Amino acid sequence: MSSVRVDSWIFAVRITKTRATAAAACRAGHVRVNGVAVKPAQLVSPGDEVRVRIEGRERIVEVLRPIAKRVGAAIVPECLIDRSPPPPAKETMPAVPVRDRGAGRPTKRERRQLDQLRGY
Numbered sequence: 097m098s099s100v101r102v103d104s105w106i107f108a109v110r111i112t113k114t115r116a117t118a119a120a121a122c123r124a125g126h127v128r129v130n131g132v133a134v135k136p137a138q139l140v141s142p143g144d145e146v147r148v149r150i151e152g153r154e155r156i157v158e159v160l161r162p163i164a165k166r167v168g169a170a171i172v173p174e175c176l177i178d179r180s181p182p183p184p185a186k187e188t189m190p191a192v193p194v195r196d197r198g199a200g201r202p203t204k205r206e207r208r209q210l211d212q213l214r215g216y
Contacts, residue, residue: 100162102129102146103136108163109172111148111155121150155180 100108103118106127112118119136121127126149127134140146144159158177167175202210 098162099139099141100164101136102127102134102138102140104164105140105159105162106146106148108166109157109175110166110169111157112150117150121148126150153180153183 103115103122106112106118106121107115112121118127122134122136122138125133128147129138129140129144131145131147140159140162142159142161146157146159148155148157156179158179159175160177161175163175
């Protein structure tokens with residue numbers, strides 16, 4: 097097999113959890129092959145660079161072997177070269193303000209503080 101659909105390959109090498117989410121990411125423009133946004137049916141072959149943006153993180157991988165069926169985690173390194181930057185540390189990610197459960201709607205003062213925090 098010299099080429100395979102990009103959504104099938106992304107699912108097969110365990111970048112996404114389901115093929116449906118891989119296809120949805122392609123349709124939303126979150127998948128690029130060699131710098132071009134692609135549809136789910138786009139074919140990938142060895143040597144192609146695939147960039148996938150999922151959950152706020154960009155994965156950059158190079159196709160070594162196109163596969164159509166999902167494989168075990170031990171076989172995945174034979175199918176791709178991962179060139180993704182390391183994920184950001186938990187400390188550097190912005191903290192999301194959390195309200196106590198059952199605290200009700202925010203007051204006018206709290207809404208103003210939230211707007212100021214968000215930069216509105």
